[in-house]
Amino acid sequence: MNKKLLLICALISIAAAVGYYFSKGPERISVTQYKVAQGEVKASIANTRVGTVKACRRAYLAPAIGGNVAQLYVKEGDKVKSQQLLLKVWNDDLTAQLILHKAQIKANQATAKQFCEIAAGTERDSQRLSRLKKYDRIISEEQLDRAATKARADRAQCQAAQVAIEIARAKLEIVNTDIERTLVRAPFDGTVAEINAELGEYVTPSPPGIPTLPPIDLLDISCLYVSAPIDEVDAPQVKVGMSACVSLDAFAKKRCSGTVSRIAPYVLEKEKQARTVEVEVKLSDAKDLQELLPGYSADIEVLLASKEKALRVPTEAVLENNQVLLITADGVLEQRQFKPGLANWNFIEVLSGLKEGDALVLSVGREGVEPGAYVRVEE
Template sequence: MIRDTSAQDRLVEVRPARHRKLLLIGGAAATVAVLAFAAPKIATMFSADSSVSASRLSFGTVTRGTFVRDIAAEGKVVAAVSPTLYAPYGGAVVLKVHAGDVVKKGQVLALVSSPELTNKLAQEKSNADAMQVEYLRAQVDAKKKRNELQKTYDNAVVDQTAAERDLKRYQSAFDKGAVPVADVDKAKSVLDKASITEKHAQSDLAMDNDSLTFDVESKKLAHDRQVLMVQDLERQVDDLNVKSPVDGQVGQLFIAERATVAKDAQLLSVIDLSALEVEMKVPESFARDLAIGMPGEISGNGKQWNGKVSAISPEVVSGEVAARLRFDGATPQQLRQSQRLSVRVLLDRRDNVLTVQRGSFVDESAGRYAYVVNDGMADRRDIRVGASSIDKVEILAGLKEGDKVVISGADAFGDAKHIAISR
C-alpha cells in the first residue's frame, strides 16, 4: 500500500481577527455610500439616448463682452490703374521699352508701321490743298462776277438818268413849240426802257450775289470737311506712336519684337505704381455683408495702414467674391505689385453681447438648437443666433453666460436629445 501524508497533518487553531471584520464592514459602507452618491448619475447615463466620446467633440463657453464682426484674409497688392495698350492700326510693331521699365506719361512705348495709313494721309492732304485752291478761285470768280454785275447796274442807272434829262429837255422844247410831240414820245420810250434795264440790273445784282455767295460757301464747306478728314488721319498717324497714358512701369508685353499685328491687338500693359490697391477673396457667406466704403486695416512689412473697401465683384468664383481695398491716404512707397498683405475689414462692433466660439453647430442646426454640456451629459436646447464673425457667433436667446456648448462634432448625435459624454 502507498502511504499518504495524513500522519503529518496537524490541526491548526484559527483565532478570530477583529481588525479584518472592521475593514470589511468599512469597505461595505464605503461601497454603499459611493453607490448612493452615483446612483443619479448612473440613472442619467442609462436614460441617455446614446453615448459619444469627448475626444470626438469640441466645446465652447458662452461669454459676454464685445462682439466684433470682421473679415480677415490674405490680400494681394494690385494696381488700381493698369491700362492695356492696343494697336490703333494694323502693321509691324517696334517696341521701344522692355518689361519692368519705368516710363513717364506721354512717353512713346511702341511704334506701329502702317504705310497704307501714311499714304492715305498724304493723298487726303493733297485733296485738301486742291480744295483750298478751288475755294480761293471761287472767291476770285465771285468777286469778278460781282464787279461785272455792279458795272452793269451802274451803267443802267446812268442811262436812266440820261433818259430822264432828255425827256425833260424834249418836254420843255415841246412846250415852247420847238420840237414835235413825236420827239417827246420817243424820249419817254427811251426813259421807260432805261428804267426797265436799271430794274433788271439791280435784281440780277442781288440774285447773282446770293448765288455766288452760296457757291463760295459750298467750296468752303467742302474744304473744311477735307481739313477735318486730314486732321483725323493725322491723329491716327500720331496714334501709331503708342504712348504711355500714365506714369508707371511697363507690365506685360503681349507681342514679340517687330511682330505684325492686326488692328486692336494687345501690345503691352502699363502699371500705375502711384495708385495701388489690395485685392482680397471673401467667402460667399460674408460677401453679402460687405459694402463699399467700409473701413479696413492693411498690414505687412511690420506696418499697418488704414483702408476702405473700394470695389466688390458682382461675380462669385469658387465660393468666393473678390473685393478691393484702397489705402486711406497716400499710397505707401515700399509696396510692390503682387505683394502679399494681411487684410481685415470691420463689418460691425457691439458691446455687452453673448457670444460663443463659432463651430459647425451653426450650420448643422441652422442656428436653431445647440447641445449644452452639464455633468457629462449633452442636452439639446433651442436657441436663436444673430450675427456671426470668423470665430464667434452672437447668441440672442436660449443660452446664458457660462454655458458649455458642443460647437463641433454634434453631427454624430443624430436626432438624439440626451447624449452621454464619455471620456
C-alpha cells in the same frame, strides 16, 4: 504555525497596497486652462477662397489697327504720364498721304483765291453797267443780264473752291485719325508692367473671342485694392463702408486700414455648391500700401461688429452646441453650455452660462479629456 504567519503577512501586504492606492487618489490628466475674463470681441466674416491684390486701373494696350512695330518708346518698369507715346506701328504710307493732303489744301486755297478775285471783278463790272444804264441808253438789257449772270456764276465758283478747301481739310483729318490709330498712348499715369512686342514684329488688336497678349500692359500701382470671394450665406451681412483687415502670405503683419469699397451685384458660380459674391476692400493708409504689388494673394476679414469689454472664451475651448469643459475646485471636468454672442476665429462672447474667473479646459483635444475626468492644470 508558519503557514498562518505567512497568510497574515500576505493579508497585511494587500491591505497596505490598497490603502496606498486610495490614499494616492485617481490618476489625473494634465491639461491647460483658460480663466474666463473680459476682453475685446469682434464679429467678422472672411473670404472662402484666396483673394488677389489688384490695381485700381489696368490697361492692356494695343494699336487700333494691325501693323509692324516701328518704334518702342518705353521699357518694362518705366513710369509714364497720361497721353505719353508708348508704341508706334509702321505708318509711312499714311504720313505720305498727310503731306499730300496738306499740299492739296494749299492748292485749293490758291484756286479759291483766284476764283474769288474773278468773282469780285465780275460783280464790280455788273454794278458799273447797272449804273451806266440809267444815263446811257446804248447799254442793252441783254448786256446787263449777261454781266449779272457771269457775276453770279463766278461767285458760285468761288464758293465751290472754298468748299473744296473744307473737303481737303476733312480728308486731312481722316488721315490724322488713321495715323493716331497706329500709335499707342498711355490712357493714365502708370507703370509699364509688361511689353509683349519687339521692333518689326506684327501686332494686332485681339479679335472678338480670341484673347491675345497685349503689346503693352499698363498698371496704376498708386491705387490698390483686394478682391476676394465671400460665401453667399455671409454676403448679405457685408455693407459698403465697413472696416476690414487684409492678410497677405508674403507679409506677417495684418493691415487693417481697409474699407469695403464694392460688393458685386451678382452671385458668382465657379464650382457646384460653391457660390460666392466678390467683395473689394481698398486700403487707405499709405503704410499699408507699401511693398504691395498687384497679383499678391490676400485674405480679407470684414468687421461686422465689436465690443471692447465682453466676457469671452477662446474659440478653441468651445465644443459642439456651445459647450465647454469646466474645471471644478476638485479638479473634475464638468460639461457646461453657454449662450454665445459675437464671435470670430479667436474668441466667442459669453452672454450667459459662465461667469468671470471660471476655469475652462483649453487643451480639449488631448486623450482622456472628457466630462468626469480628473485633471491636473499645467503651469
